[in-house]
Every structure is written in C-alpha cells, then in structure tokens.
Amino acid sequence: MPNDSVAITTICPDVENSQFTLQSNNPDVSPVQMEEAILTIAASQHRSLPRIKILGTGGTIASKGADSSQTAGYHVDLSIQDMLDAIPDISRICEIEYEQLCNVDSKNIDESLLFKIYKGVSESLQSFDGIVITHGTDTLSETAFFIESTIDAGDVPIVFVGSMRPSTSVSADGPMNLYQAICIASDPKSRGRSVLVSLNDQISAGYYITKTNANSLDSFNVRQGYLGNFVNNEIHYYYPPVKPQGCHKFKLKNKTDEASDFHLPMVCILYGHQSITSKLLELVQDHYDGIVIATMGAGSMPDKVNKICLQCKIPIVYSKRSMDGMIPVANLPTPEEGKESNIVASGYLNPEKSRILLQLCLAQDYSIGEIRHVFRGVYGGA
C-alpha cells in the first residue's frame, strides 16, 4: 500500500540483493513515527506470503530414536515447533500457524482422531491458503482417503506428509519432506488438486496412494501415476489441476462436536488364502455392519465361501490382496434367481480404502443398491 510519508530508495541496483534506505518526506515526522511506518510496511509485505496451517498428528516424522543409526523401535516425541526448527528457511516461503491435534504412531489413529483431523481441516479451509498434515505413513493413505471423501476443499490444497526415518537418524527424511509439503501447500499451482501426499520428492493424489514398502524411503506408490515432483525448490506438475474421478463426497453426521462421540459403523477385513473356510465369516458376521474381503485375485474365493457370503445379511465388498488391478463385476458370485446380491465389487480400491468407503456408505444408511452405485461410480466396480 503506498505510504506518502516515507520514500524508499534502493542503494543497490541489483534488485535480487537490494538494500533499501527509508527517508521521511515530511520534516515533522519523528523517528518514532518513522519506525512505525517501517513496521507497517514490513507487516504488509509479510502478509503477502501465503498462510499455511499445519496440523500435527505424530508418526515417524515426529519421532526420536536412541542414537543416529536407529531406524526401528523409536518413539513419537517431537512437536510441530521442533519439526519447524529443522527447516528455518521456510519462513521465507509462507506464514505458518500450527495446531497439535495429537502426537501418536499412526497405528493409533482411530475414529475420534479421524474426526479431530476432519474438524481441524474444515475449520482451517476458509482462512488459509493451504493445509499440511503431518502423519505416520502406516495409515496415512487411509486418513487421506477419508479426508478426500468427506471434505470439499474447493481450491485449497491439503497436503499429507510423513517420513520413514526418525528425526534423530542419519539422513532423516522428515525435514526435507516437511519443507517440500509446505512449499507444495503454498504454491498456487497446487490449487484445485484436493488432497495430496508429498513424500520422497513425489507428489501424488491422497485418494489413490498406497504404502507399498514398509521400510524404504520410497515407500509410497501409485498405479494411477504421480501428479508431479519436487526438485531443488521447483515444483513440477505433470498435469493441470485435476481431482479424483467420480469421488463420492459424504456429509459427516455427528451428534455433538465432540470427537469422542464420533463412531462409524463397524466393518472388518478378512484376508483370502488357500484352504480358507467360511468359519471366520460365520464368527464375525453378527458383530459387524459390513465385511470387506481381500480376495485371492480379481474376486476369487472358494465356491463354498461365496455361497456363505451370499447368505450373509450384511453388505460384503470383494476387494483384492494383489496390490494392483481391480475386481470386475463378472467375477462376483451370482445370487439365487430373484434374490438381490449383498456382494459389491471394490473396483480399484484396496481393502483398507474399501473399508472406509463402506463405513461411510453405512453411516448414511445407504441401501445395497446405493452402496453398489457409489462403488461403481467411482471405480468402475459394480
């Protein structure tokens, strides 16, 4: 904003490395008034930086080991402020506010914490240019899928980030991953891309990403392709802004604002294998609202198990234990003549994402037909 009372002149012709002198145009202006004017200008320049909200949840990125070679058996012990201290240059990129929602290994993220993250994101959408969520990598893709399915982010990028090495280890990957995630959230090119995951220089869609390696730095893979990458402070997107095809958005219902009151219907995952019987199925069906089965191939389960599945009173989603591929409708077991099948194909969704989608459908009291429609619409399943 122009300020008539001061004149700013550069004393260095090189704009990049400029130094400035400030002089009053008005002889009556006191040194105190000059100081105030300088502070106002500094504040207005500062305000032009993007505003980023960081929501901390824990994970290896917030962990410490006993020595610099320990890369397993460490514990969560770092606040967001500690993590930001490791990347001081970030203050040149954006203004940051943060909130520690919890500080846990992601194996302990449950429905009440999911709701806390959901609330943290929803409440920040209006006032920030981007949101970064620090999270353990083990269940990061589940939280990212949940947030993508329940929040319409508009143009605001929501960037999940984690690390594979604790902060104390040699070549810890957390600081660079966090730095990159914040830069991605701050970059106008990231707008309109919804939920992103930034890890190991790669940018991907939170909706599709899966953790495919339990130990290596390159732990996340995505068959649908990376959206871009990060090299030497440059963000390169391979495609213009795009959101996941046909993603069904659910409106969360919670009786109160309390995260502890938030519960989704119970859905479990059963893992297919040779010689599997229907015993587990019979044991769990009365205790759950839905079941997902990681079938052996593209919907393969023994005939005897298929028969029992068709007799179950609850919806069953056939997913797959193979990392890639999908479940075609043609491979689903056929119900008896005139009966509606309770079995739905997960399409491209893996078992853990199928579980969340089925929970969200059941929370809306969707009929089997509506559940089928949601899975079919999004993934080409049936």
Ligand SMILES: NC(=O)C[C@H](N)C(=O)O
């Ligand atoms: N790399 C990680 O973040 C793994 C850790 N166990 C977690 O998910 O919290």
